[in-house]
Amino acid sequence: MVTEDPAAPLLQMQGIVKHFPGAKALDGVDLDVRAGEVHCLLGQNGAGKSTLIKVLAGAHQPTAGTIRLDGDEIAFPHPDTALEHGVATMYQELDVVDGLTVAENIYLGHELASAGFTLRRSAAQRTRQLMDRLGHPEISPHREVGSLSAAGKQIVSMARALSRDARVIVMDEPSAVLDSGEVDNLFRVVDELTEQGIAIVYISHRLEEIRRIGDRITVLKDGVTVGRNLDVSTTATDELIKLMTGKNVEYAFPERPGVPDDAPVRLEVTDLALADVFSDVSLTVRAGEIVGLAGLVGSGRSEILETIYGARRATRGRVELDGKSLRRGSVGAAVAADIGLAPEERKSQGLLLDEPVYRNVTLSSFARIARGGWLDERAERSAAAEQAAALELRPNDVERPIRTLSGGNQQKVMLARWLVHGCEVLLLDEPTRGVDVGARSEIYDLVRRLADAGTAVLVVSSEIPEVLGLSDRVLVVSDGQVVHEGPAEQIDEHQVLDMVMEGSVA
Amino acid sequence: MSEQQTSSGAATHTPTARAGGRRTRGRLPGLSGLSGATVRNLGLVAALLLLCLVGFLTGGDRFASLTNLMIVLSLAAVTGVIAIGMTFVITTGGIDLSVGSLLGLTTVWASTLATQTMADQYGWIVMVGCALLVGLAAGLINGVVIAYGNVVAFIATLAMLVAARGLAELIANRRTQIVDQPSFETTFQGDLLGVPKIVWIFVVVAVAGWFLLNRTTFGRRTVAVGGNREAARLAGIDVKRHLMYVYGLSGLTVGIGGVMLLARTGAGSSTNGLLLELEVIAAVVVGGTLLVGGRGTIVGTVIGVLIFATLTNVFIINNIDSSVQQIARGAIIVAAVLLQQRFARRSKAG
Amino acid sequence: MSEQQTSSGAATHTPTARAGGRRTRGRLPGLSGLSGATVRNLGLVAALLLLCLVGFLTGGDRFASLTNLMIVLSLAAVTGVIAIGMTFVITTGGIDLSVGSLLGLTTVWASTLATQTMADQYGWIVMVGCALLVGLAAGLINGVVIAYGNVVAFIATLAMLVAARGLAELIANRRTQIVDQPSFETTFQGDLLGVPKIVWIFVVVAVAGWFLLNRTTFGRRTVAVGGNREAARLAGIDVKRHLMYVYGLSGLTVGIGGVMLLARTGAGSSTNGLLLELEVIAAVVVGGTLLVGGRGTIVGTVIGVLIFATLTNVFIINNIDSSVQQIARGAIIVAAVLLQQRFARRSKAG
Amino acid sequence: VSNEPAEEEGDSGETSSEEGSAGGTMNDEPGDTVTIGFSAPAADHGWMGAITSAAVDTADQYEDVELRVAEGTNDVNVQISQIETFIADGVDAIVLLPFDGAALTDVATEAMDAGIPVINVDREFSSPFAARSTVLGDNYGMGVSAGTYICEQLGDQPDAVVAEIQGIASLPLTQDRSQGFADALSDCGLDVDNQVSAEFTVQSGEQVTANLLQAAPEIDAIWNHDDDQGVGVLQAIENAGRDEFFMVGGAGSLDVMEHIQSGDTVLQATVVYPSTQAADGIKLARLVAQEKDLDDLASSSVPRTVQLFAPVVTADNVDQFMDIGFRS
Numbered sequence A: 001m002v003t004e005d006p007a008a009p010l011l012q013m014q015g016i017v018k019h020f021p022g023a024k025a026l027d028g029v030d031l032d033v034r035a036g037e038v039h040c041l042l043g044q045n046g047a048g049k050s051t052l053i054k055v056l057a058g059a060h061q062p063t064a065g066t067i068r069l070d071g072d073e074i075a076f077p078h079p080d081t082a083l084e085h086g087v088a089t090m091y092q093e094l095d096v097v098d099g100l101t102v103a104e105n106i107y108l109g110h111e112l113a114s115a116g117f118t119l120r121r122s123a124a125q126r127t128r129q130l131m132d133r134l135g136h137p138e139i140s141p142h143r144e145v146g147s148l149s150a151a152g153k154q155i156v157s158m159a160r161a162l163s164r165d166a167r168v169i170v171m172d173e174p175s176a177v178l179d180s181g182e183v184d185n186l187f188r189v190v191d192e193l194t195e196q197g198i199a200i201v202y203i204s205h206r207l208e209e210i211r212r213i214g215d216r217i218t219v220l221k222d223g224v225t226v227g228r229n230l231d232v233s234t235t236a237t238d239e240l241i242k243l244m245t246g247k248n249v250e251y252a253f254p255e256r257p258g259v260p261d262d263a264p265v266r267l268e269v270t271d272l273a274l275a276d277v278f279s280d281v282s283l284t285v286r287a288g289e290i291v292g293l294a295g296l297v298g299s300g301r302s303e304i305l306e307t308i309y310g311a312r313r314a315t316r317g318r319v320e321l322d323g324k325s326l327r328r329g330s331v332g333a334a335v336a337a338d339i340g341l342a343p344e345e346r347k348s349q350g351l352l353l354d355e356p357v358y359r360n361v362t363l364s365s366f367a368r369i370a371r372g373g374w375l376d377e378r379a380e381r382s383a384a385a386e387q388a389a390a391l392e393l394r395p396n397d398v399e400r401p402i403r404t405l406s407g408g409n410q411q412k413v414m415l416a417r418w419l420v421h422g423c424e425v426l427l428l429d430e431p432t433r434g435v436d437v438g439a440r441s442e443i444y445d446l447v448r449r450l451a452d453a454g455t456a457v458l459v460v461s462s463e464i465p466e467v468l469g470l471s472d473r474v475l476v477v478s479d480g481q482v483v484h485e486g487p488a489e490q491i492d493e494h495q496v497l498d499m500v501m502e503g504s505v506a
Numbered sequence B, C: 001m002s003e004q005q006t007s008s009g010a011a012t013h014t015p016t017a018r019a020g021g022r023r024t025r026g027r028l029p030g031l032s033g034l035s036g037a038t039v040r041n042l043g044l045v046a047a048l049l050l051l052c053l054v055g056f057l058t059g060g061d062r063f064a065s066l067t068n069l070m071i072v073l074s075l076a077a078v079t080g081v082i083a084i085g086m087t088f089v090i091t092t093g094g095i096d097l098s099v100g101s102l103l104g105l106t107t108v109w110a111s112t113l114a115t116q117t118m119a120d121q122y123g124w125i126v127m128v129g130c131a132l133l134v135g136l137a138a139g140l141i142n143g144v145v146i147a148y149g150n151v152v153a154f155i156a157t158l159a160m161l162v163a164a165r166g167l168a169e170l171i172a173n174r175r176t177q178i179v180d181q182p183s184f185e186t187t188f189q190g191d192l193l194g195v196p197k198i199v200w201i202f203v204v205v206a207v208a209g210w211f212l213l214n215r216t217t218f219g220r221r222t223v224a225v226g227g228n229r230e231a232a233r234l235a236g237i238d239v240k241r242h243l244m245y246v247y248g249l250s251g252l253t254v255g256i257g258g259v260m261l262l263a264r265t266g267a268g269s270s271t272n273g274l275l276l277e278l279e280v281i282a283a284v285v286v287g288g289t290l291l292v293g294g295r296g297t298i299v300g301t302v303i304g305v306l307i308f309a310t311l312t313n314v315f316i317i318n319n320i321d322s323s324v325q326q327i328a329r330g331a332i333i334v335a336a337v338l339l340q341q342r343f344a345r346r347s348k349a350g
Numbered sequence D: 001v002s003n004e005p006a007e008e009e010g011d012s013g014e015t016s017s018e019e020g021s022a023g024g025t026m027n028d029e030p031g032d033t034v035t036i037g038f039s040a041p042a043a044d045h046g047w048m049g050a051i052t053s054a055a056v057d058t059a060d061q062y063e064d065v066e067l068r069v070a071e072g073t074n075d076v077n078v079q080i081s082q083i084e085t086f087i088a089d090g091v092d093a094i095v096l097l098p099f100d101g102a103a104l105t106d107v108a109t110e111a112m113d114a115g116i117p118v119i120n121v122d123r124e125f126s127s128p129f130a131a132r133s134t135v136l137g138d139n140y141g142m143g144v145s146a147g148t149y150i151c152e153q154l155g156d157q158p159d160a161v162v163a164e165i166q167g168i169a170s171l172p173l174t175q176d177r178s179q180g181f182a183d184a185l186s187d188c189g190l191d192v193d194n195q196v197s198a199e200f201t202v203q204s205g206e207q208v209t210a211n212l213l214q215a216a217p218e219i220d221a222i223w224n225h226d227d228d229q230g231v232g233v234l235q236a237i238e239n240a241g242r243d244e245f246f247m248v249g250g251a252g253s254l255d256v257m258e259h260i261q262s263g264d265t266v267l268q269a270t271v272v273y274p275s276t277q278a279a280d281g282i283k284l285a286r287l288v289a290q291e292k293d294l295d296d297l298a299s300s301s302v303p304r305t306v307q308l309f310a311p312v313v314t315a316d317n318v319d320q321f322m323d324i325g326f327r328s
């Protein structure tokens, strides 16, 4: 139900330009959002989506351009002002404070207080209401947010946006850390909100989500609006992808050539267990095989990978590579044995954000790059540049600090690290989280090429279609137990969901 | 052996553990949000009790007496008040190295001939006001340089440390200024209900600090700024202004400490507070406040301060050579932190 | 005026600047990957030059002479060597508060009667070996406590500060031990090619430190550990062992500093190095190494140390009251940091 | 006033300190203008502050003296650099109160070799060639004086409890004082029962004393090394309400002398440790640089060593000492 004239935009952004020192993130972007609609913002990694909504939120000051709310021109010099005008934002980088409780996080900046003293009881009460509304009554208002999973934090972030008297709620890739059950929940809330006439700006790289809830689409490319006022129901996927990438991309998974029966077992995991997280995990990955781990967020898949890798010390069990046992709890031993891990949280677990690309690429390969502890920077650069070219890194410049790369390109750097090192076993945790369509298919192709070259690959992903599409064999994990194992062709998304469905976000 | 036992025990309990784990992520089941802090403080309390036990075993009644308790508390009072302010600073992820030398400056400024003469006319409020104002102003200067000048706190407050000591020397002309102001002395010296007045002040400041940190928007924002500065900014908090206030608060507690020190020693001197900064920071950090910011505990700070004060007391009661004292002190600091961690870990594992 | 000029000058060059900027992200044109650090160092060099200008204007030839240069360099040498080690520690995101008191300990240990007697037999190597070993061992203990005991560096090294001072007092029995060992004196005292030998040592250590940080895997790991500890761990670096080595390195540089100080003063005393830690850290941080870790610059550190040494020199030459000196010193520290930031910003904007 | 008859027969300890007042000797006649470099440790306690102030005041009295004051520092490395700067500047004389005598010996020798006379004050160099002249306090003697005084008072009570409050324990001078004190006490069969060390500061004096009083429930006598920290010591005693003992101070601040005079505290005596040493040093340096003699002496030149006496000030003789007391 839309309350006002549906055509009159509630929010209008015109000619937004934003320059960062040395980089133009936005170069004239237009966006108009109507009350009660879900307006989707599409674009490749680095297209400027997050920058645009940060301008809208008052977190960045635009170099040029105007913002109108209800037709009145308005400026948001601080995040505060935007919030006061009813523009609430869920940011892409989780914006919660670990040391505060759920209720305190939700009311941060607009605390319920009298004379400076916080009113904890009413804050808790309202938080409970918000959590009920979001379908998570089990998250207590007094729980410390640091103890929540990424999905739980995303829910707190959403509750915070709801706690503001918002007319426009901006969601920057909210589903990236959510699994399908959670996404359903999210969409139910979005429906509720739009019925109240609240406008939603929704950013996601998953086109199927946009098909489900979107009304209209704006497409950004290189900081410019290239598609506006596109109707979700009538715009073809090919067309969207073409707008975003400027070319036709096959949005499909690579062929599965099939693993020959005599392929040797590269990685063998026997009865692996980590106290309180998972137990009795046994699996094998053969040379040239891609094995997927499917499951809900929080089911323990990341821990399985990290334990195999030695980043966590297994309480029980064995990990063997080509028949040789690996030392327990030693990443060094795993790396020396040519096992590589591309971790789940690229930024916090994988990259040195201020260091240039080439140093990130060679970080695990000193044994190859250095002689007697002395680095050969030229060799480093050329090794990195070679991989950058092969992976079509954009921009193809290995001197650039990683921080300035988009998510998809950062992920490519992570892969390049293990390509330079040369891996027999590659462990990939959420390899396409926050990665745009174009880069996604490149990553799929790359993984497949690696497998074809004889690498054993173990992939974790929360997007079930991705696991099913990419892997040769799938293991379904629920609550720390492997509940199913079988070829990927013989199982579909619904069956997987049925197997894992009694999980929880918190 | 014991590992085997633990893991098999865990296996038996796995269903419950997982169920509980789902709600509280591996914390002890049934404890609310505060439990983490409480458990960490348990380790500290254990360290303090251990120290007291040693004190009792070696010192007997000389240690375990009411008088001695008051001595320890008086000893802890000045450091303690300043440590309360420092807890806020460290919770924001900052540091304030200037507290020691500012303590000297406030005592000097509040006890100049001019101030004391004015106090003879208008009462002790002049001296107290002077100390508080000087502390607050210096703290705000720190805050402005750090928040608006983007100078890293370590350097900004180190500069203040050096400068304030110089200023104090200039003002005092390197002499010790004796407090001879009856209204000040009667108000702040001596006991109230058998407890030294400066200990009362410490108690009041600690309680006020606890409420400020845990029950007010100011305190919650302090945690937010330290825990995730960008998130705090995006939530609409004026981070810079808040940082300025926090350093101002630290300066203010130094001012209060200055008044207390004047009352206790009866003299203002530019040498007051020499090396105090390290002791205060150590007490706060041993107390469990994270140096990287985002978590602060007033209770922990108070216990931390008491541990250091008790340590000094036990040493002197046992008439220990001062060099040996230092070696022992170093070892005990590390031991206390390790003990605290052990508790924290065990609570997680259990 | 001059600002106007600079900006219009920049405008003329805009096309080139942009072309370069596309490759190097807003760095000054034509500078390679190191340019960020270089530009930041420019600000520091400017601060140092400014200071020298003041020195020249006020002191004339008394300042601008070769003798005076050597005086400044000798003053900087001991602090400088220790600051090199500290740069590594701070680059990992840690801190080492124990350097001052370890300096005292190494000078004492290397100049005991026993050591000197052995040195009479086996040569100066005994004293040097003793200083280096003591420094290294203490540093490694710091490292073990920090890396494997998970004690936060501030506290662990503070404990070492206290304990080492106590130990030094015990060993020296609180007396100053005079160096009376000819082979040591002839080897380390006096000049070589007109430059004091301790300055040569400083130069060698600084150059070695630069290579170690910028051209070896050890240095790269140091930056990685400080930049993102978890990422370093997952990349296969043994973070704990590396941290232990880094603190060991810091201890080793203190040992070298101890040898230099023994040569300079001819006496070992437990009071050597009092409060040196703050000065060293200040020099490193003013030099541009980030306290949060992940970025370290040896060149910056050397300039930072030189700034502090020159400041002392200029003050003495100008016969400024020592209280006023301290106030000025505080102000100048802040000014230097602000100047450096200004350069860094302008370079980005250009 | 330096030739007052009283002084000739009385305490010789005053000889040197009396020179601090505006004198009328021949040597005070203006001569060639001389530049004197002065370096001392950080003025981080009252006595050291008084040292520097007295030096500056004395230099101000002479229009022919230009004084260069280096920043007070407790870092021997920096202090060496200060002396090096003085040498490079070619000052006419250097007055040096080293933070650590041994550590500054080499550089002082260098100065002497460069023809710049060095007057060593208070903390002695380890080589006789490092100074033209040395003005010494008598730290050991100070301890002896304090111990002897306590012996006089308590000599008949072999089990009397004696406590000692040191200054900074790690300084050699503290060790000298304690040694003298212990030696003197042992002469009459006493020993130190409780020993604590403060930091020469008021605050630390108060802190350790509060604890000391708790550690020792019955005390007969306390010797406190330093009157500056004594302010805190006295306050702690007052806070604790204790008065069963008497106390002897050290250094001789004016406040302490006033207390002794009025008898309103447990302070019965103090041992003088002249804060005018550096002032004497300046005077000597001026004479040496102008190549004059010390005309109060019969011998023809400035003496190599002037060791100041450490007299005990009690209520009986305090009036004589009031004017050399320093405001701590």
Ligand SMILES: Nc1ncnc2c1ncn2[C@@H]1O[C@H](COP(=O)(O)OP(=O)(O)OP(=O)(O)O)[C@@H](O)[C@H]1O
Pocket: A020, A021, A023, A024, A025, A043, A044, A045, A046, A047, A048, A049, A050, A051, A052, A092, A403, A404, A405, A406, A407, A408, A434, A436
């Ligand atoms: N603070 C900054 N400083 C410099 N450049 C920046 C900054 N923030 C963003 N950029 C650059 O601006 C461009 C747009 O980035 P933005 O984060 O808006 O992309 P996005 O569309 O949200 O991508 P993603 O889908 O990966 O989230 C990128 O090239 C990025 O490198």
Ligand SMILES: Nc1ncnc2c1ncn2[C@@H]1O[C@H](COP(=O)(O)OP(=O)(O)OP(=O)(O)O)[C@@H](O)[C@H]1O
Pocket: A149, A150, A276, A277, A295, A296, A297, A298, A299, A300, A301, A302, A303, A344, A462, A506, B021, B022, B025, B026
């Ligand atoms: N540090 C920790 N302490 C205790 N329990 C933990 C910790 N980290 C994770 N867990 C528990 O381990 C389980 C699995 O966590 P995790 O979120 O990594 O799984 P996942 O399947 O990889 O999900 P995601 O898709 O979010 O990565 C969860 O039940 C979580 O509660």
Ligand SMILES: [Mg+2]
Pocket: A049, A050, A051, A092, A172
């Ligand atoms: Mg984005």
Ligand SMILES: [Mg+2]
Pocket: A301, A302, A303, A344, A429, A460
């Ligand atoms: Mg995961």
